[in-house]
Amino acid sequence: MLKEVARQNVPLADIGKRIDVFLASEMDYTRSYIKKLILEGLVLVNDDTVKPNYKLKENDKITVNIPEAEKIDIEPENIPLDILYEDEDIIVINKPQGMVVHPAPGNYSGTLVNALLYHCKNLSGINGVLRPGIVHRLDKDTSGVMVVAKNDKAHLSLASQIKDRKILKKYVAVVEGVIKEDEGYVEAPIGRHHADRKKMAVVEDGRYALTLYKVLERFKNNTYVEAVIKTGRTHQIRVHMAYIGHPIVGDTVYGYKKQKFNLKGQVLHARLLGIIHPAKNEYMEFEAPLPEYFVKLIEKIRLTEM
Template sequence: MPDKYQFVIQEEKGRIDKVLATKIPSLSRSRIQELVQDKNILVNSRAVKTSYKVQKNDLISVNVPKLKPLAVVPEDIPLDIIYEDQDVIVVNKPQGMVVHPAAGHPDHTLVNALLFHTKNLAESPEGFRPGIVHRIDKDTSGLLMVAKNAFARESLETQLAQKTNKRLYLAIVHGNFSEKSGTIEAPIGRDHYNRKKMAVVENGKDAVTHFTVLEQFPKYSLIKCQLETGRTHQIRVHLAYIGHPVAGDPLYGPHHTLNGNGQFLHAQVLGFEQPHSGKWLEFEAQPPQIFLQQLTDLREKSD
């Protein structure tokens, strides 16, 4: 059965999504906006827009349909597998592919492709992300390690927690640097004003990103980033925070930017210990063609 709520507005003011987010903490503002758009939230028995500002004595009715459980099914989607043994798979994820199913992306994900490739993936507590021990954003390309069994999952997750693995990213960013390298140490949490975004916030989780400047062009730079922690959108948030947002980033960057299919961010190097043998494994994948072509164009403009 769906959840149902009713409220009469007394002293509350502002947009309907903001007001309801305080009254129903279990719902995010983005989820409330979806409910408004689907006419599952009515004001005085009438549908409204997400920009509607509540009025005193408004009767607000909220109907929250139960979300259908995600059914993860194998899909025959090509994979660029860099390495595979009895414990792990290292895959080069293309830009534009979501890592695992979620409410807005129920299929065509990396997990769907992995399940078609092999039946041996470590179970996950949630059920919809078998094998996944870390992730990269949809429009970020590059290397991911995948666990094929419970022992491997525990080993890889421990390495991530203890920061003994290696993760290097390439990024084209806005602006030029006066320094050759640096460290960004700033806590990251959910943005207070937009739940789809992360931000540097006072009570966020510790986050550390090291960067090295590789090349500089008019208005842009190519940098290498090394993650010490792995927070959601960490590189994108940290670089925007210091005034050098990733080029092409639709969420944290400026509107006037380089043309592409999202942010110019690539997970280039991945290193970790093989779960059973303890042998150090390290892999490298070159950026996608659109990234390399953009670098060529920037170099030509610099001449």
């Protein structure tokens, strides 16, 4: 059984692009998976099959057919949750560092979804069995506040707010080096790394991305910053801070391979989330306090400078 997930006319700005590059930037799939679909004849241009290197033309109409995923039973697990707020429509969680948000091949237990299924009787079904209720994500090693939809109406409302950039997302991070200016922004497109498809990067053919940042405290070799993302690209803050020469401490993917602190991942915390409540239509903000790993690192850095 195939599910048609995209039927669209090619935007003028994308004429001349390879079809696999274009679809990888437009859809939540890797370029290798898109290529596989193309080679299997599941991607059609004007109802005809094409090759992965096909160059898009004006008035091209693209249809993408995705094979239905294998049905998998995700088991509820009694995993403690740090709940910041909960009602009939949403549940707001302070996700710990090290927790994966949703199951994926090879990792079907111990995730936030497993914990939510145990805690909640109902979750939105829009994102299917693997991602019930999940409207937005945090990386495994990023901690902080997340909102989860308990029903489809709430899910659609939150997804629309994200699309229209009406949700406020404030993060804090400790980065390498000393940022001289008190505040600034990074406006640079993000897409799949051309050489390493598991990574994201600032690339010319990427999607628009904007990150605002403000210095909270300077140290001898590091800076404590607040970052507000106006777009929600994968790994956005990690990529943008590395792009300006200040990768996040503990980030071995986009930063330094050798770390001077004994950390389990990047020091990045989603501190505040502001949304319009899907049912009450009221603006609400939720804040997740700094986790222990974050506080200890700042204390350690301060002590080394005394």
